[in-house]
Amino acid sequence: MxxxxxxxxxxxTFATLCDVGHFTRAAAALNMTQPGVSQHVKKLEAQLGxxxxxxxxxxxxxxPAGEAVLAIARRRRAEEGTLQGELQHxxxxxxxxxxxxxxxxxxxxYPRFMDLISKAPRPVHPSLSDxxxxxxxxxxxxxxxxWDRRPFALAPxx
Numbered sequence: 709m710x711x712x713x714x715x716x717x718x719x720x721t722f723a724t725l726c727d728v729g730h731f732t733r734a735a736a737a738l739n740m741t742q743p744g745v746s747q748h749v750k751k752l753e754a755q756l757g758x759x760x761x762x763x764x765x766x767x768x769x770x771x772p773a774g775e776a777v778l779a780i781a782r783r784r785r786a787e788e789g790t791l792q793g794e795l796q797h798x799x800x801x802x803x804x805x806x807x808x809x810x811x812x813x814x815x816x817x818y819p820r821f822m823d824l825i826s827k828a829p830r831p832v833h834p835s836l837s838d839x840x841x842x843x844x845x846x847x848x849x850x851x852x853x854x855w856d857r858r859p860f861a862l863a864p865x866x
Contacts, residue, residue: 721748723781
């Protein structure tokens, strides 16, 4: 077996083939040709160094290695679905808010923002910086206000 990562496309082709049980139906489900499905399976077998299917005419059965690869392919599908679901969730009480304004306006707004932050449902970590200094990387002063509403941020602001 190679040290390379398994090709995700070949794994998906293999899992779809196993799900539908037929090369032509797998090709249709994947918008591929039947020879393309066969080629993906052969490449996956070559990468792994062992057969995944025992072919008998137009039908096939999984070898023990094929069973193991199918289990991995299905876990990857599930993990990918979970990841996509987590990335699509937009928590309105989470994220970073930055406000840039002049120093005099900041002095007026900052106490009001701190009051709102103190009432936030999750921990909030305010930080202060000057907008021009922040852009140039020279440091922080009082005109730029930023706070982070990460729910599990443990580090104090820098």
